[in-house]
Amino acid sequence: MQQRRFNIAPMMDWTDRHCRFFHRLLTRRALLYTEMLTTGAILHGDRDRLLGFDPSEHPVALQLGGSDAAALAECARIGEGFGYDEINLNVGCPSDRVQEGRFGACLMLEPALVGDCVAAMKAAVQIPVTVKCRIGVDEQEPEQALFAFTDTVKSAGADALIVHARKAWLKGLSPRENRDVPPLDYALVHRLKAAHPNLPIVLNGGIASIEQAQSEIGNLDGVMMGRAAYQEPWRLLSVDAAFYGEAPPVATAKQAALALIPYIERETAKGVRLNSITRHVLGLFRAIPGARAYRRHLSVETVRPGAAASVLADALALVLDTPADMAHIAA
DSSP states (O other), rough: OOOGEEEEEEETTOOOOSHHHHTTTTTTTSSSSEEEEEEHHHHHHHHHHHOOOOOOGOOOEEEEEEEOOOHHHHHHHHHHHOOOOOOEEEOOOOOOOHHHHHGGGGGGOOOOHHHHHHHHHHHHSSSOEEEESSSOOOOOOOOHHHHHHHHHHHHTTTTTEEEEESSOOOOOHHHHHHSSOOOHHHHHHHHHHHTTTTOOEESSSOOOOOOHHHHHTSSSSSSEEOOOHHHHHGGGGGHHHHSOOOOOSSHHHHHHHHHHHHHHHHHHHHHHOOOHHGGGGGGTTTTOOOOOOHHHHHHHHHHSTTOOHHHHHHHHHSSSSOOTTTTOOOO
């Protein structure tokens, strides 16, 4: 899948369907991921609310959290039925709640179980099944742990491995600290790829710019950007040209925001609160004259009763028009 060359990470509370729709206005080609959804939520919750997405989001992957092979297989079938392009298993999240549910990064300690889960999902669907993991947890020696884990999931049929190039410390560090404190080891992921030339491997962790992503991809099959893509989404305007040799969907960040307005009108007519959409565009104009006034206007006005798409239009009027409103930042 060529789209795998650039991926936007699954991020809890961030990469919901509104966020993904907006990101697709900035890049046609990046592979998008849902937030992690647990098997319990999908099996017993409101599936249309949890799994529904706009067709424009393709290619889009569903990330699952769980450790019961049968439940994961059923959720994979459900996800395929909803039209997702890939099913991804979370073996990287270090939160206490995830550990208590026996999924996420703690599964690095149970590679055989992960292999069983991957095999069950592969048998259930025709779309790719992938795994997102860390390089190890707690006292594991990363090279040994990651290479053994990779052998297991590859044998089980995993179609790709996305590696967050940090350990997860399940004891002693918070989820926030686990995103920054453990050192990155990109070289280890490159060695893993050299050992598995036929397994697609994607690098995740600490990718802060499109230029860094280009410099790190090397022999890898792709890179995954997380917080930088969300907090400074203007960066995504460079993705299609940098990784696919294609023009972006729009020329400027302001054009992308204007293109979001019809979607906002449609969604708010269904009862969606305006700020649940506009919260994803707050970082769109970093360092552009008027950006602070834009953010302030959205923060104040979108939470008022009856707030409508005109609030975003009014906020955009506060931002300076330039020939390419992101050019001086991206340079």
